[in-house]
Amino acid sequence: MSTPGFPRPLPSLDGDSARYWKALGEGRIELPRCVECARLVFYPRPFCPACHSDHLAWEEISGAGRVYTFSVVHRATHPWFMDKTPYVYAVVELQAGVRLPTTVVECEPSAVRVGLRVEPVFEAADEGVTLLFFRPARR
Amino acid sequence: MRSEAAIVGFSELAPTKKPEGQTPLGLIAEASRQAIDDAGLGATDVDGIVVCPAMMQYSMLWPSVVAEHLGLEPSYLDFVDLGGATSCAMIARAAAAVAQGRARNVLCVNGDTWDPKGMYLKPPPMVAPLRDFTLPYGAAGANADYAMAARLHMERYGTTERQLAKVAADQRTSALRNPLALFRDQPLTIDDVLASPVICDPLHKLEIVLPCTGAEAVVLTSAERARDRPHEPVWVLGYGEALAPDPFQREDFLVTPTVESSRRAFEMAGCGPHDVTLAQIYDCYTSAVLIELEDAGFCAKGEGGPFIEAHDLTYAGDFPLNTGGGMLSFGQPGLGGGMTLVVEAVRQLMTRAGDRQVERNDVAFVHGNGGTFTEECSLVLGRSS
Numbered sequence: 001m002s003t004p005g006f007p008r009p010l011p012s013l014d015g016d017s018a019r020y021w022k023a024l025g026e027g028r029i030e031l032p033r034c035v036e037c038a039r040l041v042f043y044p045r046p047f048c049p050a051c052h053s054d055h056l057a058w059e060e061i062s063g064a065g066r067v068y069t070f071s072v073v074h075r076a077t078h079p080w081f082m083d084k085t086p087y088v089y090a091v092v093e094l095q096a097g098v099r100l101p102t103t104v105v106e107c108e109p110s111a112v113r114v115g116l117r118v119e120p121v122f123e124a125a126d127e128g129v130t131l132l133f134f135r136p137a138r139r
Numbered sequence: 140m141r142s143e144a145a146i147v148g149f150s151e152l153a154p155t156k157k158p159e160g161q162t163p164l165g166l167i168a169e170a171s172r173q174a175i176d177d178a179g180l181g182a183t184d185v186d187g188i189v190v191c192p193a194m195m196q197y198s199m200l201w202p203s204v205v206a207e208h209l210g211l212e213p214s215y216l217d218f219v220d221l222g223g224a225t226s227c228a229m230i231a232r233a234a235a236a237v238a239q240g241r242a243r244n245v246l247c248v249n250g251d252t253w254d255p256k257g258m259y260l261k262p263p264p265m266v267a268p269l270r271d272f273t274l275p276y277g278a279a280g281a282n283a284d285y286a287m288a289a290r291l292h293m294e295r296y297g298t299t300e301r302q303l304a305k306v307a308a309d310q311r312t313s314a315l316r317n318p319l320a321l322f323r324d325q326p327l328t329i330d331d332v333l334a335s336p337v338i339c340d341p342l343h344k345l346e347i348v349l350p351c352t353g354a355e356a357v358v359l360t361s362a363e364r365a366r367d368r369p370h371e372p373v374w375v376l377g378y379g380e381a382l383a384p385d386p387f388q389r390e391d392f393l394v395t396p397t398v399e400s401s402r403r404a405f406e407m408a409g410c411g412p413h414d415v416t417l418a419q420i421y422d423c424y425t426s427a428v429l430i431e432l433e434d435a436g437f438c439a440k441g442e443g444g445p446f447i448e449a450h451d452l453t454y455a456g457d458f459p460l461n462t463g464g465g466m467l468s469f470g471q472p473g474l475g476g477g478m479t480l481v482v483e484a485v486r487q488l489m490t491r492a493g494d495r496q497v498e499r500n501d502v503a504f505v506h507g508n509g510g511t512f513t514e515e516c517s518l519v520l521g522r523s524s
Binding site: 090102114131 | 286
């Protein structure tokens with residue numbers, strides 16, 4: 001059971017990632033790309049962790065990707081998730097070239113495989129907060 | 140290269156599942172006094188101290204607080220906070236301080252209590268922007284990350300659950316002969332491990348370390364003093380560190396900085412994996428051992444599963460691994476809990492391991508792994524300088 005008094009863990013919406021979370025709320029995935037070395041910067045920050053350039057440009061990227069790896073969580077550690085098990089915690093590799101921690105939803109946990117093609121699900125988790133889940137690709 | 144620093148004393152307190160009135164500072168003091176005594180030294184001899192965070196008594200100025208409590212006036216103080224790599228990195232810093240002449244006798248001490256609810260009721264402060272991108276999705280502490288490593292390894296290389304479970308089972312065989320281990324009463328078979336509840340698929344409960352209350356301390360000294368000590372010195376032959384934050388953005392999640400940390404340690408020691416006669420490899424999870432064995436060069440990438448299957452990993456086996464039971468059977472007292480692996484290596488090299496003494500105790504490889512294969516520190520210890 002989720003333990004009373006422990007709110008759902010949600011991201012801070014201001015700061016360096018504000019634009020990322022705002023875009024999710026509008027159904028888009030946006031990340032900064034380094035203009036100098038062309039790397040996508042994840043998590044967002046005001047400079048490129050690869051070359052330290054601060055010349056970044058935000059762009060919309062496709063949500064098409066594959067499950068890089070995953071685990072079916074049967075016992076959660078954060079109290080809020082304790083009555084949500086089993087759920088699929090996963091890392092999805094987007095075609096755009098970045099890997100995102102996420103949850104795979106809208107399928108049986110037993111249907112998830114490494115390499116499974118997935119597509120994004122933008123889900124309003126709380127007032128003003130949209131999270132980026134993934135589900136098996138339908139197209 | 141000749142080693143300039145040696146471990147000459149150690150102590151280890153019996154761990155407990157729940158704190159029984161102890162405080163981290165109290166445990167640290169007890170372990171420290173025992174280790175200094177084991178080294179044949181007195182309080183006034185210790186002029187260097189290396190500590191690590193106590194999660195249940197998190198404090199600013201911790202090195203000074205500990206030194207003050209112990210009545211020390213050191214010329215060298217350090218604080219190491221590298222997750223599971225902490226214990227090995229403490230030894231590395233102490234050895235470097237001795238080699239540089241910054242201190243003659245350096246105490247490295249880890250101690251912590253553990254209250255299962257403590258981390259949520261009163262967590263030590265931590266700022267990590269990446270957490271905003273993991274916790275909302277149900278990141279289950281380190282459990283899910285190490286489970287995802289196991290899953291990817293199985294998928295890519297055909298590693299089996301039974302191979303992973305064998306790590307826990309073999310270590311338990313050694314733990315049965317460790318009077319300090321938390322889990323020392325019952326043998327464990329591979330089937331027992333696989334019959335324990337799945338926590339984060341594919342990892343079972345008995346493949347996951349149990350945090351506990353406990354403490355260890357180790358004393359290092361310089362080459363000229365090392366030979367006059369009560370026990371045979373254990374030489375710090377090599378150490379290496381490597382860090383690569385954010386494991387999922389690097390090219391391959393399963394190729395870890397252990398490759399670099401172990402290469403550096405072996406290069407400094409002037410030897411390689413084939414010279415190692417016993418290994419103490421960070422076992423927060425069975426999957427951690429699997430991947431560290433590969434990246435430290437004991438087998439090729441992808442062959443960790445067959446390696447585990449092919450070797451007897453017990454204290455009496457052909458590849459003695461985590462001969463005190465590892466943290467999986469001993470328990471993990473605090474962030475520096477990997478110190479039990481350091482202490483066990485020293486115990487074996489000093490030929491003080493009693494009825495679990497390994498036959499060939501020339502060179503030990505000790506490894507600490509922190510984060511999700513992000514912070515790595517390797518040590519090579521030996522009986523000859």
